[in-house]
Amino acid sequence: MTEHVGAPEHKFLRLGEDITVTDGHLIEGYASYFGKCDKGGDVVQAGAYAASLTSLAQRGVSVKMLWQHDPAQPIGVWDEVREDAKGLYVKGRLLSEVEKGREAVALLEAGAIDGLSIGYRTVRAKKDDKGQRLLSELELWEVSLVTFPMLSDARVGAKGDTLGDQFLRDLAGVFADARRKLAAG
Numbered sequence: 001m002t003e004h005v006g007a008p009e010h011k012f013l014r015l016g017e018d019i020t021v022t023d024g025h026l027i028e029g030y031a032s033y034f035g036k037c038d039k040g041g042d043v044v045q046a047g048a049y050a051a052s053l054t055s056l057a058q059r060g061v062s063v064k065m066l067w068q069h070d071p072a073q074p075i076g077v078w079d080e081v082r083e084d085a086k087g088l089y090v091k092g093r094l095l096s097e098v099e100k101g102r103e104a105v106a107l108l109e110a111g112a113i114d115g116l117s118i119g120y121r122t123v124r125a126k127k128d129d130k131g132q133r134l135l136s137e138l139e140l141w142e143v144s145l146v147t148f149p150m151l152s153d154a155r156v157g158a159k160g161d162t163l164g165d166q167f168l169r170d171l172a173g174v175f176a177d178a179r180r181k182l183a184a185g
Contacts, residue, residue, distance in 0.1 A: 025094040025096050026093055026094075027076070027090075029090065030086060030090070032044050032087045033087035034048075042133045043133070044088075045136045048136055048137055049083050049140050052120075052137075052139045053083065053140065062078060063081045063140055064141065065092055065144070066119070067104060068146050069117060069142070074098070075101040076101055076104075078092035079091055088118070108145070113147060115148055116143060116145060117143070118138075118143050118144075119141045119143070121138070122135060122137075124136045124137035
């Protein structure tokens with residue numbers, strides 16, 4: 001049975017210990033994983049975001065980065081939002097010029113905030129024989145930093161499939177730390 005639901009929904013995801021906030025404001029990770037059941041019994045299927053991301057790109061509209069799903073509190077910009085084999089990968093910048101952006105950076109770095117959540121509208125879904133709702137098409141509106149997660153596997157800091165600048169900075173930091181320790185003797 002296919003279900004068509006028009007009301008806005010939210011999916012919460014855990015960030016975890018491997019939070020990546022670089023240069024005080026760059027953030028990346030997965031906002032959603034395919035094939036994993038969340039605490040609400042929903043499973044996002046591979047390709048669920050494809051039509052929405054294509055439509056947004058054609059209209060020149062971006063997925064919003066919000067604080068706690070509050071449309072009055074944008075805290076940054078998602079520069080990259082894409083599906084890959086794992087799920088919905090996001091990479092963006094927290095805006096330190098915005099008060100809530102500065103607060104978000106401080107809370108992330110302190111470990112006080114540990115969640116991501118997607119705001120979307122279900123376009124197509126059906127129930128499986130386990131009673132789980134299989135989400136096959138979603139209209140993505142926003143990805144928020146939040147306090148309480150729904151899917152514990154998704155985390156800021158979960159890297160995409162390619163080596164990036166952050167990896168190289170992390171590696172350089174390891175070598176710098178090793179040099180300092182050797183020099184201190």
